[in-house]
Amino acid sequence: MIDDYGASAFWKVSFKGDEVMATSVEKQSHWGENAKQFLKDYGWCYAFIALPFLLFLVFTVYPLFSAFIMSFQEYGILKSKFIGIDNYKYLLSNDIFWKAMKNTTIYTLGTVPVNILITFFLSLMIFPLNRRSQTFFKASFYLPAVTSGITMSLIWLWMFDPTQSGLMNIVLGWMGFDQQLFLASSKSALFSLMLMTYIGGHGSGVILYLAAMGGIPKSLYEAADIDAASWWSKLKNITWPLLKPTTLYMLITGVIGSFQVFEATYVMTQGGPNFATTTIAFLIYQHAFQYYQFGLAAAEAFILGFIIIVISILQFKYMASDVEY
């Protein structure tokens, strides 16, 4: 029953101290058939994880199976009808679903890589500074992240106001540009939502990159200096490749997050104008809680989940294949 890790760790501990006898006696009882003895040995352990495990069963496992069944049903409160894969068929032939797919993809491609690059260059600039400046900039860049998505969405809604009182239009006016509609036009709405992510919210990424940069052996750079390598060549051949695990982590969490983007759409545009900002997560919400088409929404959620898992695996395979130390 004891798995490899558990067993090896068990022995490591027992050899370390002067209690070899005590642990070996305990070990014999591990194999006892007696249920009472088993409870006495492990009862505490299971009690310690009981609540999280129970919550997991009730609020994750059960809903997961229930949602899976629901996705093949036309759900009704009193009676649900099994309709096979009709929900999935309907979605795959539905224009709005594909529009939402397209919007979500554009949003992801337009935000995640850009923000990783911004984060990377910010970290690159912070890294050579002294400790105090480092902490100062880390804290300043992180600060906006403690405000909620709703707060930020409200602020940006106001900044993107299409009249001349909106801050963005004020700034455009200073620079001599025409007033813009931003969220109010189907041409610029999605881009406006993307723009919002470029400012602020790089703090945690910067902290991760700085921690990883601190872990790169100095000798590598010294060797490169002897060869008179340029700044760019050091960046390309040492820093960037060695930071790949961090980049991968940020890429995966970034893509997962942006595929589920909801709050900004809900607060700022309600998916409009003309479905220009309807994302998958927003469409799931609409189907489920505005039209009460639970079956359809469940099918949609499974498609989203499938996409997210496939992308994560692909990224991992592609990026991890050439990470070497």
Place this chain on the structure above:
Amino acid sequence: MELKTATDSQFQAKLDEQKDLQRKFLKRIVLIIVYVLLALWAVFTFVPLLWMLSSSFKDSSAITSVPPELFPKNPTLDAYKRIFKVGGLGRWFLNSTIIAAVSTVINVFFASLAGYAFSKLRFPGRNAIFWVLLASIMIPGQVTLIPLYILVVDTFQMENTYAGIIVPGMVSVGSIFLMRQFMTSLPSSLIDAGRIDACSEFGIFWKIILPISKPGLAVLGIFTFVAHWNNFFWPFLVTNTNSMRTLQVGLTSFRFENLQDYGAMMAGAVCSAVPMIIVFLALQKYFLQGITIGAVKG
């Protein structure tokens, strides 16, 4: 001949010195540019927050005045009065505080208990259970959302209750993972010492493990509090009366009920953001440490 080499080497030395000076000068210039860029970017990221603050103190005419006032000429608290009276921010604030505080205490206690079991105790199925829990993080929230909603609202009848908001997120797997990571590095010898002193297993956890885990508990507690304070979607789904709304839900509903009252929205945004900013400034150290703990693979 000899004279010539001497001047040559002198010349060379001078040239080197000049080059060195040039390089130092260049380095300094680069450093100054770096500082300026970073400072500019920092200011840039603060603009939305500053605009929020400035707008929240403007009266209804100043907020749409042309040319715009970057800073309010006659600062008033009118917008704050509106978000409190028309919206009901006092109650939302109370709800958010209660929910975030209770969620944090429960999360920290049970997640550290489980994290302790998963890192320091040995029992059949330990790693299998842990990896199953951890794998469940991959499931996007939308997938389980609808049955979860039906379960909480219909089956358990917990709509518009604190319990309905708190219970599903009472112990998050992420918190357990964080505590397991943290506790793995604690010395096992302390636990053995506790056993010899005939402490109960819970006694060991309570009297030995918890006190030495304080930094980890602080990190987890802070992040959990901020996350629950800022949480929107679930409280939004399970509440439909104004008195049960949290701050985030209340602000959102206010936005749709008073479409043009940006002043009051910004005042509400200030009330939501400023407490977290204060928490951040006071406990900065833990925030900056905590981010790296969570991301390390284990």
